[in-house]
Amino acid sequence: MTISLPWSRKDQARIEPLVEVDANLLFESTEVEVEAQVQQESEWIWRPLFILTLAGVVLALWYAGIREYVSWIDRQIGYVAVEGATRHIDKSAVEQGVWREINAPLLDIDLQQLHESLVTQPWINEASIKRSWPAALEVELTEEVPVARWGGRGLLNHEGDIFWPELKPEYASLPRLNGPAHETVRIMQQFHDLSQLFSRSGLRIIGLDLEARGAWNIELDNGIHIIAGREELMPRLRRFLDVYAAQLADRADQVVEVDIRYTNGVAVRWRETSENSADKKK
The missing domain is CATH 1.20.5 (Single alpha-helices involved in coiled-coils or other helix-helix interfaces)
Structure with missing residues (x-):
């Protein structure tokens, strides 16, 4: 008689048939992985x-x-163009001056040095210089515009800058201002204010001097020279205008100088006439 134990049947149920593997397949799989x-x-x-x-x-x-691009743009300058509305600047002379300053290819040229050499010329107020391709320089000039004479040789522009060109007869009609060089703006403003004051009396100022000690002297278009001093300038000038209208206007051609530095009046220096000369000889 055969006895089947429970655990014996359980082990038999777990037994599975073995799968046969082809060895060639294993070798082929290994070769694929290696490759x-x-x-x-x-x-x-x-x-x-x-x-x-x-x-x-x-x-x-x-x-x-x-390198090829740089060598193409950094060539020797072949053209200089000078532009700008000018009356007194010789553009051909400016162009020749720029050519004399050129000592390097286009990219290496010192534009700041060129600018400084241009603005030192008396009639050039400002200059703009830029590179242009192929191989050219463009120069744009702004000319000085004089608004007054400065002393006997110079001119003033609207910003109060002094420049020293060769004076031309056409600027003889400009007002003549003079004084310390660092006071140009103050002198121009004073001229403007005094011109408005005198114009109400039909007088025109053609000269204004500021002395180093601060005293003012005025020259009128009728030839009268006014010594105004430095204190209480506007009250003294108003008093002069009152005196001028009341007593001097009819004889303005005989007046040389008026000193208004007095508290209650003015001192008048008259021109010498033939009668005065005769009286002096007697």
Whole structure:
């Protein structure tokens, strides 16, 4: 009699048939894996090398292109153009002066040095210089506009800057201002204010001097010279205008100078007439 134990049946139920594996398939799978690994390692080695080589070629081409471009734009200057509305500036002379200053190719030229050499010329107020391609310089000039004479040789522009050109007869009619060079703006403002004051009495100021000690002297278009001093300027001038209207206007051609530095009046110096000369001889 055969006795089947429970655990014996359980073990038998777990027994599964073995699967037969072909050895050739195992070898083929191994070879595929090896080939894939070799290919992966080969790509890991050659891909960075290819990228570096390509980058080197691109950089070399870029550098060659930059050198070619720079050599094209950094050529010797072949043309200078001088522009701007001018009356007194000789543009041909300015152009020749610029040519004498050119000592380098277009990109290396010192534009600041060129600018400084131009603005030192008396009639040039401002100069703008820029590069232009192919191989040219463009110069834009702003000319000085005189508004007054300064002393006996100079001129003043609207900003109070003194410049010293060769004086021309056409500027003889400009008012003549004079004084310390650092006081030009103050003198111009004073001239403006006094001109408005005198114009109400039909008088025109053609000269205004500021002495170093601060005293003012005025020259009128009728030839009268006014010594105004430095204190209480406006009250004294108003008093002079009252005296002028009441007593001097009819004899203005006989007046040489009026000193208004007095508290209650003015001192008048008259021109010498033939009668006065005769009286002096007697």
